Amino acid sequence: MxxxxxxxxxxxxxxxxxxxxxxxxxxxxxxxxxxxxxxxxxPLHIRESAKKALDEGKTHYTPSAGISELRESIANKFKENGLEVNPNEIIVTPGAKQTIFEAIQAVLNEGEEAILFEPAWVSYGPCIKLAGATPVGVPVRDEDFKPYDLVEWITKKTKMIIVNTPCNPTGAVFDRSNLKMIADIAIDHELLVLSDEIYEKILYNGEHLSIGQFDGMQDRTITINGFSKTYAMTGWRLGYATAPKKIIDSMLKLQQHSTSCATSFAQYGGIAALDGPQxxxxxxxxxxxxxxxxxxxxxxxxxxxxxxxxxxxxxxxxxxxxxxxxxxxxxxxxxxxxxxxxxxxxxxxxxxxxxxxxxxxxxxxxxxxxxxxxxx
Ligand SMILES: Cc1ncc(COP(=O)(O)O)c(C=O)c1O
Structure with missing residues (x-):
């Protein structure tokens, strides 16, 4: 083994x-x-769109980064998050989990450290270890599961901070001041941020903020999202990310040599999900x-x-x-x-x-x- x-x-x-x-x-x-x-x-209109794609013979490999129409829709969607991105800075993957895996493998080297706020989703740590790097768990406050400090966990080896808001498993939503604290530290210490926003729409109070929209952050942020939770599409395996082109290109290499692309007709369902009624x-x-x-x-x-x-x-x-x-x-x-x-x-x-x-x-x-x- x-x-x-x-x-x-x-x-x-x-x-x-x-x-x-x-x-x-x-x-x-x-x-x-x-x-x-x-x-x-x-939702029905999403299923119909994928069925139509199947019937029209859209059953072949797609470009590894995803079909251009879907990447256009995603670029439009990211405007909601205050992110102006070019479709060539977007990758479509078989699930957000794959996006996270690819992003982490693309940027972390052996011996480097990545910070995550604990309690944290179960797969960040294994993805970091598979890259040969070390996950560093930073505890959040007991009373509201929000981050309160970070600096003391940063070392010379720190390369990345993982942010997941709304958060699995606690349900905590980081507010502007939480994210500003993280962004300031990322900028001061020249760190990358992986922002997993897959629960963005499952929100009951307050607003969802993408850390990538903070001043000086877009160039150092990998923003991840997907269809599983928002549109009840877990089995479709469809996720996406935007990041600086250099990072997207590295993720793409990994994707070309592993999964090739996300399922063709699922991608057409993705367009209906983003562009259709909400x-x-x-x-x-x-x-x-x-x-x-x-x-x-x-x-x-x-x-x-x-x-x-x-x-x-x-x-x-x-x-x-x-x-x-x-x-x-x-x-x-x-x-x-x-x-x-x-x-x-x-x-x-x-x-x-x-x-x-x-x-x-x-x-x-x-x-x-x-x-x-x-x-x-
Ligand atoms: C925090 C978080 N990120 C990513 C994922 C992966 O989602 P997907 O189904 O798109 O791979 C999950 C799924 O449980 C999750 O909870």
Whole structure:
């Protein structure tokens, strides 16, 4: 086995989901609060657009960076984020995860360090390690999961800061002052920023800000987004990024020699998603908000400490009064068939927490809360 994979853990979120599926196959009624994927169908106009592309024979390789019409649509979309970009500074990939992987491999060298705010999404660390670099976890504030300092973790080896707002797993949304602090430090220390904005639209309060739009940042920022969460398109595998052309060109080399391109007809669905009506997104977000209120109020009424996040479809309650997050996750699955992800999967500061993905119906959330109450 390759030494590069030593020390790379399997994805904790997929592991819990696999366990839940195994139990389901044995006939158990498992409530799955584990995987981060919207339970809605992909909106009809997006599916129709991909079907039309299939029927028209658009079933061949596309340019590795993505079809030009989609890159135009993405360039237009980035204007919303205050980013003026040329389509040749955009790459379309099979999922935002692939974009993140390519971006990290494109810029990090062996021995360099990349900073991430912990609790952090499970795949940044492994992608950094696969590049031969070292992830450096910077804890966020307990009370609101926002960053408070960064400078003391910066060393001569630091090359990049990863920002993920709205954040998986905490749901925290970084405000202007949080992002300004990060941007100022990135500029002072000449660092790159990878800004993962995949939950941009799953937002209940405040505004989404792209760090790339801050003065002096566009030249040092890789902005990543995708279709999975906003348009319920997880299985389509479609993501994208913009970055300085030099970085995009390196990512492109990696893509040409690995996946070639994103699926052709999925890319046509992507155009319909970005250029078509956005009410489908508003409707999904409205439902997510009702679910967030249901789960947060339910957990608080059980005496479980839980923040009310401004974005994403995750809550990250502190369960320390019942044991570690890993103990509680195990008990919930074993005794109540409720699948949640232990917070430790997102870094050491997550030890006392569990992550609940509330991308399931309100009826199932209520049932899940009843079961949690019985077990805890
Ligand atoms: C923070 C974050 N970034 C990226 C991704 C990857 O999304 P995609 O389905 O586009 O690969 C996810 C998916 O769970 C995520 O939570």
């Amino acid at each position: 390759s030494k590069r994979l030593d020390g790379i853990e399997e994805s904790a979120t997929f592991r819990v989901a696999d366990l839940a599926n195994k139990l389901k196959r044995t006939g158990k009624d498992v409530i799955s609060f584990s995987l981060g994927e919207p339970d809605f169908d992909t 009410e489908c997104v508003t409707d999904m977000v409205k439902e997510f908000k009702a679910r967030r209120d249901l789960i947060v109020d339910g957990l608080l009424s059980l005496g479980i400490k839980c923040n009310k996040p401004d974005g994403t479809f995750y809550v990250f309650p502190n369960v320390s009064q019942f044991g570690t997050g890993a103990d509680v996750a195990e008990r919930l699955l074993r005794d109540a068939y409720v699948a949640v992800t232990p917070g430790i999967a997102f870094g050491p500061p997550g030890k006392d927490y569990i992550r609940i993905s509330y991308a399931i119906s309100q009826a199932r959330i209520s049932e899940g809360l009843d079961r949690i109450q019985k077990v805890l």
